[in-house]
Amino acid sequence: SYELTQPLSVSVALGQTARITCDGNNIGSKNVHWYQQKAGQAPVLVIYRDTNRPSGIPERFSGSNSGNTATLTISTAQAGDEADYYCQLWDNRGVFGGGTKLTVL
């Protein structure tokens, strides 16, 4: 079965750019989606089909996907961006990465 690998944690200084990676075999050939989950809350979709932002998601959130790595980029990181982030794709079933905890310093 398909596996997605994310770093356990990523730290970013306030106002700087955070990049969260999601590794998978030839993941660039698939559509990858990203979710933000703040403490005690349900996940929220922030990027779908690699690069698309749902309505209401700030332009600071962007995505890319090529080769064996998909990346969620958060520009001008804010304290409110602290959360767990999950990548996800469809491989005849829903597959999630293990999640990355983003800390804004």
Added chain:
Amino acid sequence: QVQLRESGPGLVKPSETLSLTCAVSGGSISNYYWSWIRQPPGKGLEWIGYMYYNENTNYNYNPSLKSRVTISADMSKNQFSLKLTSVTAADTAVYYCVRTLSGWEAKWFDPWGQGTLVTVSS
């Protein structure tokens, strides 16, 4: 704006059946995929399965849970349900109901219900 809300017992005994319902408001359940996803305390997300409700309802379940899972719909109430049989402590989790969007051979999840914690314990 579609909203989802889970309901059901918060405590289930080992070996019994976990039953949850998801009430959908702001839109019909027809012609959409609807999934259940769970998250054990302090852990990551696991997709349980989906149903697609129309004249030809179809289902897809996570192979790791397939033998124990049933997802069904009640069109008259605009809701769908999850049943998970023979539960153990490993089934303790927050359970989310989620609309599942589809296109370009992909499926993704939006929006999510608030989630409901189900604890399996005697």
